[in-house]
Amino acid sequence: MSIPKFNTLLLEVTDHICTLTINRPDKLNALNNQVLDELAEAVDFIEGNDDIRAVIITGSGEKAFVAGADIAELSTLDEESGTEAAEKGQNLFSDIESLSKPVIAVVNGYALGGGTELALSCHIRLATQNAVFGLPEVSLGLIPGYGGTQRLPKLIGRGRALELILTGRMVKAEEAGSLGIANYVLPGKDEALTKAQELIGMMTKHAPIALSGAISAIVASQDYEAEDGYVIESNIFGDLCGTEDFKEGTGAFLEKRKPKFTGN
């Protein structure tokens, strides 16, 4: 099998398990356009390769799974390009969720914004003790735009999702476990990878066609009524990219200061 090479991802295949590592540790693995494009290429490779029976997605370095969409790139968006950017992320994450083989996120540190949304698009989430989940987009004058407003309420219920998205607060591993965001909490990355391999072993002894059928049916159950929800999410995300508060929120992050929102 010839393994594709990427600039911002590491892709390895061992014992029929593909491990995909987001690899921009100096920017806490933030999702810029190149990462999103390479992830899309990797997803196509994984889907088309029968030798791969399951996938693990994780982040490189000690600190982060993925600290969100790249705020430097976000800050340049306007209403039209903002809607397009949200649709691009939504489509990629839907493709991950719809992969015909099990996908496990090993969340090894900060999983904020697009990082939590990426983890939510995986079928199972394993958190290390230092994992931190959260959807802090309101602090940037935005809403989650890569499916977070649609997947989080379905996973943990509307009330809990509203609390997390409206406060933007960060959730540590233990709480993520009790909320049902993380299936298991493990001490560190090695233990989480071992747990992922154990779960994959339990899955891949079963018929691959039954696994892909179960994934399709469960994804279809969640997508009922959801089509419009994703369109509403990307349109509101785009509208917000045209506001003063969005310029202020992203500008404040990049200038390392607190934002002053005015409601415009």
Ligand code: COA
């Ligand atoms: N986009 C772009 N760059 C990011 C980033 C993001 N989402 N998250 C972190 N970075 C960059 C920082 O700008 C910094 O770059 P620099 O060294 O060139 O200045 C580097 O990654 C390290 O981050 P830093 O903020 O210094 O680390 P920290 O340990 O002090 O804080 C976080 C860690 C995760 C709390 C903080 O980086 C953060 O709040 N990130 C943004 C989270 C967010 O709002 N995500 C949602 C986006 S939709």
